[in-house]
Amino acid sequence: MSGAAARAEQKTPDKHFTIEGDLCTGCGLCEERAPDNLELASGDEVARVIRQPETPEEVEACTEAADYCPTGGLKPDDD
Ligand code: SF4
DSSP: OOHHHHHHHHOOOOOOEEEOTTTOOOOOHHHHHOTTTEEOOTTOSSOEESSOOOSHHHHHHHHHHHHHOSSSOEEETTO
């Protein structure tokens, strides 16, 4: 593996997500897509970010979850 590839693999993804409580309807789709990062706890009406993504796979899962969010309540912070 080249040095550049090794550095790219080790780089921590710098993408954060937030859930706007006003927009979240508690449908739970985001938790299904990214269960390691997003949670709709039983009894809660609004999902929450339990841990920001730390790997490219988690970034992808959270990005997909944001794409599937029907209300736009889950967003990457850079949006
Ligand atoms: S997908 Fe969107 S509306 Fe549904 S629980 Fe997650 S943040 Fe809330």
